[in-house]
Amino acid sequence: MSDPLVRVRGLKIGATIHPPGEPSQDVEIVKGVDFDLARGKVLGLIGESGAGKSTIGLSAMAYGRGGVRITGGEVFVNGRDILRLREGGLRKLRGAEVTYVSQSAAASFNPARRILAQVTEAAVLHGKFSRREAEARAVDLFRKLGLPDPENIGQRYPHQVSGGQLQRCMTALALCPQPDLVIFDEPTTALDVTTQIDVLKAIKDVIALTGVAAIYITHDLAVVAQIADDIMVLRHGKTVEYGSTDQIINTPREDYTKALVSVREIDHQEQPPAPPPVLSVQGVSAQYRGMDRDVLSGINVDLSPGQTLAIVGESGSGKSTLARVITGLLPPYKGRVTFDGHDLTPDQRSRPREDLRQLQMIYQMADVAMNPRQTVETIIGRPLEFYFGLKGAERRKRVVALLDQIEMGAKFLDRYPAELSGGQKQRVCIARALAADPKVIICDEVTSALDPLVADGILKLLLNLQKEAEVAYLFITHDLATVRAIADSIAVMHRGKVVRYGPKSDVLSPPFDDYTDLLLSSVPEMRLGWLEDVIAHRRMEAGGE
C-alpha cells in the first residue's frame, strides 16, 4: 500500500482547565495516538464521553475546539504535516480537503438561509466548482443520500425539513467540495432509531459511491460496526485497542472492549402482572394549552407493585407527556390516574403530600435536576426533612445510609453537583427519589445521557433497589436495549397512542404490528452486516406487498 491519506503519529492534545477555587492547570486530553487511514476507507473512533474521540477527529483538520491545543505529534494529510501549516494553508485545507459533519445539524445550519446556498458555499468559496457546478453536485448528492425531491429540497429552509433529512443535508454539505476526508462526529446520536437507520444507510452508500475516506466518531459500537473498516477504541485519551471491525467485534482482546461489546447483558427475570396495580392510567387524553391536537389519546396502562413498566417510543410519541400527566404537571382533559386504589388529583398543586411522596421522579439530565448550589447532603436530605421531619444527626445518618445504597458513601456528603461525574450525579438523583420511600418512581430517560458502561451500572443499581425497596418503576425510554434488560411489561407509544402493550415476552415476540416491527428492527445489533440485512429485509417486504 502506498502512502495513506491520513497518517497520525504520537498525537498529543492538551488543554488548560480552570477548576473553581484552584489555580489553572494543564491537562493532557490525548496521550499519544497513532493511526493510518487509506483513501476510501472508514475509521471508527469509539469511546465514552471524555475519551478524546472528538478531539482526535478534529485534529485531522488541525483544529482544537474550546481552548484545546495540539501539543505534540504529527498529522499528515495528503503527505504534508498539517500541524506545521500556517493560517492560510489551514484555510485551504479546511472545508476543501477535509470537511466535518457535526452531531447537531439543527444547530449547525444557519436558519435564515436556504439549504442549497449553505451546502454549496464551501465548494464555491474554495474555487473548486462554479456555483452552477456546485449546485448540480449538491442535487446529485441529495439524490445519492436518498432525500425526497432532490431537485427542489435545497430551496427549503433548515426548519422545513426533518431532523434526519437535515443531517443528510449536512452530509451533502460536507461532500460537496469533493473532499478527501470527512469527519463524522456522532452524526446519528441525536436521531430516533428509526431515523438513524436511514441516515446510517445514506452515509454508508454515499461513502461507497464517492470513494471518500471518513473518520466516524460515535459512542455506539453497534453503529460504528456497520460502517467502519477499522475501529479504534479510546479511553482516557489513550488507544485501548485498534484493529479491523471484524476483529474488534468478534474477537476483542482487551477487557474494556469486551465490556463494550457485551454491554447490556443484564439478567432480569420477567415478572407476570400482579393485580391490583399500584398505578393505573385509565383512558387518559391530554392536550397542551393553546393546541388543538391530542398529545395523548386514550392511554390505558397499569403498573404492578414492585415491577417495571417500560414506555417506549420515539421523540414526539408522547411518552414524556404521559409522565407529566401522572405527576400532575399537565392535568388531562379526559380519563383518570389511580394510585394504590384511589384517584390522584389531576393537578399536582392540590395533591396531598402523601401522594406526592409516594410518586417520585428521576430525570434524564441529572445536571439540571439538582440545584448546583446545594450539597449532596442537602439534595438527598431535603425529602427526608420535608416528608419525615428528620433533622440534624438523624437526617445525616439516613443520608449516609442512602449514599451507601447507591454505592457512593459518606465522603460525598459535602460535594456540590459540579464535583460529581455523570454517573454519580444520576446516582444522587436516584437517592433523592429513594429518600421519599416511594412506591413508584418515574424514570424519564435516566440512562440516555450516560455512557454505555455507566448506564449499565445505573440499570443494575435500579434493579437491585427494586428488589430491596419493593419500588415500581415507570421507565420511559427510546432505547429498546434498556427495555429488554429491565422491563416486566412494555407499552409501545406512537403519536400519542399506545400501539402495543403487555408483558415483555409478548410485546417482544411476533407477530408484530407494523410500528413495533419497524422500531425493533431499527435497533443496531452488534454484528457486521446487520444494516444490509435489515435494509434487504425491508426491501423484500415492501416488494412483496
Added chain:
Amino acid sequence: MRRIPLSALIGLFITALFFLTAIFAPLIAPYGVAEVVGGVWDPPSAEHLLGTDNIGRDLLSRMIYGGRTTIFVATAATAISFITGAFLGLSAAVIGGWFDQLLSRFVDVVMAIPTLIFALVVLSVMPVTMPVLIVVMGLLDSTRVYRLSRSVAVDIEVMDYVEAARLRGEGRFWIMFREILPNALSPLVAEMGLRFIFAVLFVSTLSFLGLGVQPPDADWGGIVKENKDGIVYGIGAALWPAIAIAALAISVNLVADWVLNRTTSLKGGRG
C-alpha cells in the same frame, strides 16, 4: 482563594476608605458640620485643608459629613430597591400567570415615566425628610431590580430541579429562596454595585435641585449647589464633591466588574 486582580483591589481599597470615613465621620472631621469657622470661600490653608464654603464653614468637614449622608441614603435606598425588587421579581417568576402580568405591566408603566421627573413630582408633594427620600428612591429603583431578577428567575424556574422541588410539594418560599435565589445571586450582586452608584448620583441630583437632603445637613449634591456660584470667581469648592462622587463611582464599578467576571467564568454559573 483565587487571585484578586489589581483593579479590583484598588476598587475595594477606595470603596472601603469611603465607607470607613462615612462611618467614623464625627471622629475624623476637624470641625462641626454647621459650624462657621472662617471667611467666605477662604482658600485652602493649614486649618482648612480644602478651604471654606460659601458661608465660611470648613469644606473638608462638610465633605466628610456630606459623604456620610450621601452614602447612607444611597445604601439604604439600594437595600430597599433590592429587597422589594428581588422579592417581587422572584414572586412573579414563580407564581406566573396574571400576577406576573399585572406586576410586569405596572412596572412598565412606572418605568415609562422618567425617574427624575417622577421623583421630583412625588417629593414636591411629600414632606422631604430622610426616610421619605430613601423610600421614594428605593421604590423607584426597585423597578429595575424587578426586571432583572424576574428575567433571571424565569430562566431558572424552568430547570428540572425546580420542577423536582414542585413535585416534592415544596411551598413558594422554599422555591423562591432556596432553589432560585442562590442561583440568581451572582448577577444580582453585580447589579447591586451599579445600582448603588446610580443611587449616589440620584440623591446628589435631587439635593442639587433642592429636593434631596435639606440644609443645614450636608451632602455632596448639596455642597455643589451651595458653592456653584463660586466657580464664576474661580473658586473650586464645588469641584470637590464632584471628584468624590466620581472616585466612589469608579471604585465601586471596579469591584462590580470583578464580581461579574468571576461569576460568568464560574462553571455552571449564569452567563
